[in-house]
Amino acid sequence: MSQRSLNILITGAGSGVGRGLAHCFTANGHRLFLTDVNPQGLAETVASLGAHSVRVSTHPADITSAAQIKTIFESLASQRIDVLINNAGLQFVAPVSGFPEERWDLLFDVMLKGAFLMTQSVLPIMRKNGFGRIVNIGSIHALIASPFKSAYVAAKHGLLGLSKVVALETGDADITMNTICPAYIRTPLVDAQIAAQAKSHGLSEKEVIDKIMLEPMPKKAFISIEEVAATAEFLMSHEARNITGQAIAIDGGWTSR
Numbered sequence: 001m002s003q004r005s006l007n008i009l010i011t012g013a014g015s016g017v018g019r020g021l022a023h024c025f026t027a028n029g030h031r032l033f034l035t036d037v038n039p040q041g042l043a044e045t046v047a048s049l050g051a052h053s054v055r056v057s058t059h060p061a062d063i064t065s066a067a068q069i070k071t072i073f074e075s076l077a078s079q080r081i082d083v084l085i086n087n088a089g090l091q092f093v094a095p096v097s098g099f100p101e102e103r104w105d106l107l108f109d110v111m112l113k114g115a116f117l118m119t120q121s122v123l124p125i126m127r128k129n130g131f132g133r134i135v136n137i138g139s140i141h142a143l144i145a146s147p148f149k150s151a152y153v154a155a156k157h158g159l160l161g162l163s164k165v166v167a168l169e170t171g172d173a174d175i176t177m178n179t180i181c182p183a184y185i186r187t188p189l190v191d192a193q194i195a196a197q198a199k200s201h202g203l204s205e206k207e208v209i210d211k212i213m214l215e216p217m218p219k220k221a222f223i224s225i226e227e228v229a230a231t232a233e234f235l236m237s238h239e240a241r242n243i244t245g246q247a248i249a250i251d252g253g254w255t256s257r
């Protein structure tokens, strides 16, 4: 697989998957533009990159705000952007009957509207350059459901719909949009879920991991960042130019049931 050095914009790069992708992508020689609502998290990501931090710039912003997204793109006006990774996300766990409306709105605003606004802003740049790859970090919950995660499951399913539309609208260019759908990755988001689910289900944290998180997965393992990064690298390559509008599951066999 041929891979040149690419300019990659990552949302939610101040923690977990976004930070892990920053490590993998800089190690592979790419140049990164990192954004997150949490400037402290972004600073910690940059510090953790050590010598690789020279290939990184930070652009703090809340991607629920069109005005703040405009600021990100203004600060990148002189840059080529080859790849957008729509990664920012958050979880909230509660039954539908008690799911707070403001949490529903926030999850949708970050994971679906935010991805839409970022995509809308990056597409003209990609069209001008004649190349673009948009990779959504979806979830196994873009394909199947779990109880108590109505907003997350619905927003992640929505990402697949968005990417199918973008695939149709960019068929005339070397631009693709795909969604990687991993099962659980051990990040701060998942650590918070383990605690929240333990409370909702009345279980210990170990029982949540064994009986809920890993139970439906034949391979019974957390997914590593390296697996997600390698899948993204493939989707970013020339060889993946005809893969678009797809959901790529990394789920240890979960959806084979």
Ligand SMILES: NC(=O)c1ccc[n+]([C@@H]2O[C@H](COP(=O)([O-])OP(=O)(O)OC[C@H]3O[C@@H](n4cnc5c(N)ncnc54)[C@H](O)[C@@H]3O)[C@@H](O)[C@H]2O)c1
Residues within 6 Å of the ligand: 011, 012, 013, 014, 015, 016, 017, 018, 035, 036, 037, 038, 041, 061, 062, 063, 064, 086, 087, 088, 089, 090, 110, 111, 137, 138, 139, 140, 181, 182, 183, 184, 185, 186, 187, 188, 189, 190
């Ligand atoms: N951890 C997992 O098991 C797992 C599995 C599948 C998919 N995912 C997805 O991976 C992505 C990253 O999750 P994570 O586990 O690294 O979580 P995380 O909580 O560690 O990181 C999420 C990042 O998104 C940022 N963010 C939240 N709201 C934002 C906003 N309005 N604007 C900009 N940035 C914002 C946060 O500040 C944080 O740095 C999410 O989309 C999540 O759904 C995670």
